Amino acid sequence: MGWRLSMMMFLQYAIWGAWLPLLYPFLKNYRHFSHGDIGWMFMAGGIGAIFGPFIAGQIADRWFNTEKYLGLSHIVGAVLVWFMADISSFWGFLSIAVVYSMIYTPTMALTNSLAFHHMPDRDRDFGKVRVWGTVGWIVVGIGIGQWLLLNYTPEGADAATKTAEQAIGMQDAFRLSAILGVVMGLYCFSLPRTPPQKGEEEFAVAETLKEVRRNPLLTLFLIAVPVSMIHQFYFVHTSEFLGAYQNQAGPTAEAINSVLGVGGGGLMTIGQMTEILVLAMIPLVAAKWSRKTLLLIGLCAYALRMFLFSQVEWLHVDVGIPELATLIAGVGLHGLCFGCFIFVAFMVVDEETTKDVKATAQNLFNLVIVGIGIVAGSLVAGYVGEWASHAVMEGGVAVLDEDGSPVTAMNWSQLFSVPMYAALACLVLMGLLYPRGKSAG
Numbered sequence: 001m002g003w004r005l006s007m008m009m010f011l012q013y014a015i016w017g018a019w020l021p022l023l024y025p026f027l028k029n030y031r032h033f034s035h036g037d038i039g040w041m042f043m044a045g046g047i048g049a050i051f052g053p054f055i056a057g058q059i060a061d062r063w064f065n066t067e068k069y070l071g072l073s074h075i076v077g078a079v080l081v082w083f084m085a086d087i088s089s090f091w092g093f094l095s096i097a098v099v100y101s102m103i104y105t106p107t108m109a110l111t112n113s114l115a116f117h118h119m120p121d122r123d124r125d126f127g128k129v130r131v132w133g134t135v136g137w138i139v140v141g142i143g144i145g146q147w148l149l150l151n152y153t154p155e156g157a158d159a160a161t162k163t164a165e166q167a168i169g170m171q172d173a174f175r176l177s178a179i180l181g182v183v184m185g186l187y188c189f190s191l192p193r194t195p196p197q198k199g200e201e202e203f204a205v206a207e208t209l210k211e212v213r214r215n216p217l218l219t220l221f222l223i224a225v226p227v228s229m230i231h232q233f234y235f236v237h238t239s240e241f242l243g244a245y246q247n248q249a250g251p252t253a254e255a256i257n258s259v260l261g262v263g264g265g266g267l268m269t270i271g272q273m274t275e276i277l278v279l280a281m282i283p284l285v286a287a288k289w290s291r292k293t294l295l296l297i298g299l300c301a302y303a304l305r306m307f308l309f310s311q312v313e314w315l316h317v318d319v320g321i322p323e324l325a326t327l328i329a330g331v332g333l334h335g336l337c338f339g340c341f342i343f344v345a346f347m348v349v350d351e352e353t354t355k356d357v358k359a360t361a362q363n364l365f366n367l368v369i370v371g372i373g374i375v376a377g378s379l380v381a382g383y384v385g386e387w388a389s390h391a392v393m394e395g396g397v398a399v400l401d402e403d404g405s406p407v408t409a410m411n412w413s414q415l416f417s418v419p420m421y422a423a424l425a426c427l428v429l430m431g432l433l434y435p436r437g438k439s440a441g
Contacts, residue, residue, distance in 0.1 A: 002129060005115045008191060009133035011184035012111050015074070016104070017137030017272075018144060018177040019081070020045075021265035022170045025240045027093075029167035035389065037090055039382015042236050044097035046374030050367050051102055066114045070107055071188035077103045078181025085174035105370055109362040114194050116350050116362075127282045130343065134272045134279065140180070141269040144173050145261020153262055159247040166243070166263050173265075216291070217352050219433045220345055221368050226426050227341060228373020229380060230302050233419040234334070236381040239264030241309065241412060242327060252324055267327075271334025278339030291348050292434045298341025299427040305333040306420035310413045342369060388415035 019026075027033045027041055080100040087093045112130075119125040152169030153162050243264035246253055260266035285294070308315070308330035315321045346365065353361040389408040 002125065004191060005118065005129045006132035007187065008111055008184075009115070009130055010136035010139075011180060011187060012108065012136070013133035014136030014140045015077075015081075015177050015180045015184060016108075018140040018180065019084075019170075019173040020235060021141060021239045021268050022144065022173050022263055023239075024236055025163070025243055025264065026167055026170040026173075028240065029163055030170065031088060031093070033090060035385035036382045039236070039379045039385070040094060041097055042232065042378030042381065043375045044094060045101045045105065046371045046376075046378065047098050047101045047105075050371040050375070051106075066110055066117075066194035067188050067191040070110055070114070070191070071185045073103050073107050073185070074181045074188060075185035077107075078178040078185065081174050081181060082178035085171040106366065108370065109366040112346055112350075113362045114191065117194050118192050124283050126347070127279045127343075131276050131279045134275045138269040138272045138276075140176065141272070142260055142266045144170075144176065145257075145263055145266025145269075147172060147261070148263045149257055149261045159244070162247045162262070163243065170263065215435045216348060219430070219435070220295075220348055221365065223426055223430055223433075224345060224365070224368045225373045225376070226422055227299070227302065228369045229377030230306070230419040230423050230426070231337070231342070231369075232374050232377030233381050233384075233416070234305070234337075236378060237385065237410075237415060238268060238309075238331070241410075242267045242331070245323060245327060252322070256324065268331055268334075270328055271331045271338075274332045274335025275338050276335070278335040279343060282339060282343065286344075286347070290436070291344060292430075292436065294340045294344045295434065296427065296430055298337055298339070298344070299423060299430055301333045301336035301340065303420055303423035303427060305330045305337065306416045306423060308333075310416035310420055313413065345369070384415060384418050385410065388412075 023041065024038055027038045028035075033041070077100055080096055080103065084093065084096055084100070087096060111133075115126060115129050119129070148166045148169045152165045154165060157165070241264070243262065246257055246262050246264065246267060256267065260269065282294075308326050312323055312326045312330075315326050316323045346362065349361050349365045388411045390411065392409050
């Protein structure tokens with residue numbers, strides 16, 4: 001049973017990891033969308049999580065076998081993501097992205113729910129299974145990075161040319177995701193039978209909302225919104241942030257690129273590698289450390305990561321730490337961010353809800369962590385990106401690109417300072433509001 005659930009997780013997150021880390025540079029450098037427009041594109045990913053509890057959760061908890069729903073969803077999603085590679089208009093891409101998110105996003109919570117349903121010991125088994133989702137993300141991230149390096153990185157070209165060519169090649173990431181989606185859809189029909197449950201109320205959402213009104217779920221759901229926004233800053237801006245350093249000439253960058261590929265996505269998989277280590281440790285510490293302690297560690301990691309990103313130049317010039325070393329350390333903190341906050345939060349949701357609404361509860365938390373927070377975070381990240389960018393000047397005159405638009409450069413310190421302070425505020429609120437106790441901490 002364990003290997004079947006592990007393969008499910010591998011494919012589930014390989015589908016998403018193939019293209020999500022590259023979406024920002026793809027839309028900015030190939031489709032030439034503005035920062036604000038790109039924020040709307042990332043916002044589309046949250047739409048599915050908002051509707052997930054009311055559609056996918058209701059169906060899986062009350063009407064339809066979870067494994068069958070997953071199979072159909074992934075096959076339809078594969079068709080949509082294939083077309084996303086070739087759509088060049090803002091409204092066309094946004095429309096397909098919204099529909100795709102409504103199909104794909106709920107499947108993340110449903111794979112969690114299905115796995116929990118068939119595990120004899122959640123603390124012991126879930127980390128071992130869920131870690132294969134992280135492995136899937138790493139494999140496709142490095143694979144796409146190497147593909148871009150071998151096929152879309154001209155030797156001897158300057159950084160700007162490399163960036164432009166790599167952006168063209170990022171279309172292939174969507175096509176890979178579509179192929180993996182078909183494989184996942186067919187595989188889901190072979191998963192263990194997971195029938196709907198009969199509950200006290202016909203509509204599972206109504207019953208779930210009653211349970212969410214009490215602590216620790218109430219505090220967790222509320223703080224998850226700004227944490228999700230901070231998390232989204234990472235996925236909106238980091239691939240371009242890292243890719244700019246990777247395209248600089250130098251032996252260190254070349255050595256890293258030869259292993260992880262280019263475009264930022266491969267380098268970001270270092271975060272998934274540390275995530276594996278953290279998830280492997282969760283079964284060992286979950287029974288000893290309180291849930292509150294683990295959640296606070298995750299929030300500390302969020303704040304520290306954004307500090308490193310915002311101060312990379314200062315740490316290099318004044319402290320003497322190489323830029324890539326700081327970037328790798330910041331990316332590596334993703335393991336603690338995800339493992340100690342998001343992963344543990346899903347465990348708390350499962351622990352604190354009754355059996356007949358677990359799928360809906362998982363989707364309802366998905367609404368917060370991958371829905372409301374992502375929608376708000378994407379828009380804020382886009383507009384903060386505009387606020388933190390400035391026109392490139394030469395001789396007192398703004399530099400223009402091929403279509404006559406001003407060329408802009410990002411003030412990364414200014415950009416990442418915003419989520420850094422937000423993470424510190426969340427840390428304080430969690431410490432004050434989250435209750436103490438055996439499971440709550």
